Amino acid sequence: MSKYKVSFLVSITTVVFLFGACTTGQLGRKNSTEYYNGMVVSAHPLASKVGLNILKKGGNAVDAAVAVQFALAVVYPNAGNIGGGGFMVYRSASGEISTLDYREKAPAASSRDMYLDSEGNAITDKSLYGHLASGVPGSVDGMVKAHQKYGKLSWAEVLQPSIDLAANGFALTERQANELNSNAAAFAKFNPGKDYFLKSKWIADDKLVQSDLAKTLTLIRDNGREGFYAGEVADLIVAEMASGSGLISKKDLADYQSVWREAITGNYKEYRIITMPPPSSGGIALIQLLKLVEPYPLKRWGFNSDSTVQLMVEAERRVYADRAAYLGDPDFFKVPQQALMASSYSLSRMKDFNWNQATPSNLIKEGVIAPKESEETTHFSIVDREGNAVSITTTLNGSYGSKVIVKGAGFLLNNEMDDFSVKPGTPNMYGLVGGEANAISPGKRMLSSMTPAILEKDGKLFMIVGTPGGSTIITSVFQTILNVVEFDKNMQAAVNAKKFHHQWLPDEVFVEKGTLDSLTQIKLQKKGYKITERGDIGRVDAILKTKWGYYEGGADPRGDDSKMAW
């Protein structure tokens, strides 16, 4: 054999071997991407592994979801949390649906003008960083309620893997090491006298051990809800608040309750979308967006063609204008939910759409500017052997939340208060503005964009999807769904696809590099669209049930996200 043939064969063998190894390592099944028994897709390989192990042990999708929520609090502290909140959408194998709202709440001592100076100007730093930025955390109560209602394994069994990860430590990815390094000054500033997360320089594979967090998780394992909202951990949270003029009191913690809410549902062609109601704006906005584009031949126009992008941008502009005006916590503000999702409204909403030129946002509707949120949240999708499905998006809001770590308890608190309109009608530092609907009030939940969703096709489970990304969450979920149902992409390709985003104001189409080819871009610009390149949009983690019955995962390559299945 010639030496060229030998080296060719060696290369081929290496490629085949490496491919096999990768597939086995990532997916646990050699040379196949067909998984029938369950799947977990999350922002961190160790959290996905925890979820998969729970499924393999006989746990159901909710057991795995609870385990993944706690595991992410350990291995992905940017957004995984026990000091924040989130939303869960659930669909059982038999089609029962429910949603759980474990969003944070404004402390009882909060007030509408708490972030204004004496002249009435917003001091947005205060709603973003430090002790005053935190809402009362909801994640632990949410997980307790989800597990009580649906869990099969014991509470201790689903908590234990996270305790082990916190106590024994885990190896940081390169991305995580860099993120910890770039936040070192903030950790030092907001945590004087504490050494959490601090090291002269983190590098990939460094071990992060979190002993205080392990202790807190053990208290939660042994005492359930009381392990967090009462006793030692509650005392530590209140002491932390006292050290930085924060507002969360013992009573706020004792009073916190997550809430089961009726899911938002709507149809797009032969698909049924099951998603989150207010206080997330995501569900209503997603249904509105799908309804606005449904009458048009997207499939014929094709993925990211000028007509497709123009139509979707015009729909987004209108939906985000409505979001700013009409959405807030339904326990405090009457959200015109049915009116916004009515087909007659969708038809009338596109009447002023003009193919020849962009509709300027200031003609769409008077109102307040749509929010622009900071971008660190996390989503995970899970399906179990029976076909029960969970879609959860959870967050501290900004990366590492308020940056405050509860001394002695080892976890970060959220900066979710910034999701309120700090001063109704005026944009804060992040452009976050809303109206009365989203003004601060004690005990109120701040408006969210998080859009965990589950889709059915012909009455059967079809997709589990969601993403972080602040105000881009809704449009990223919208695009991912269309990428599959209109543009025939498989789940991973739909997740990988470049994304664009319009949120009414600012009146710009934000695109990831490479989203539009130059001809498409020129065509849109000629019609008056301002196109602005920006960094990553979304970090979608999704699962598709194929027509052959096996599951296909989409783990976003924009992060360390990972899919694991069996």
Ligand code: DON
């Ligand atoms: O609830 C919300 O809409 C925001 N707190 C979410 C923030 C977010 O997605 C940041 N993520 N990447």
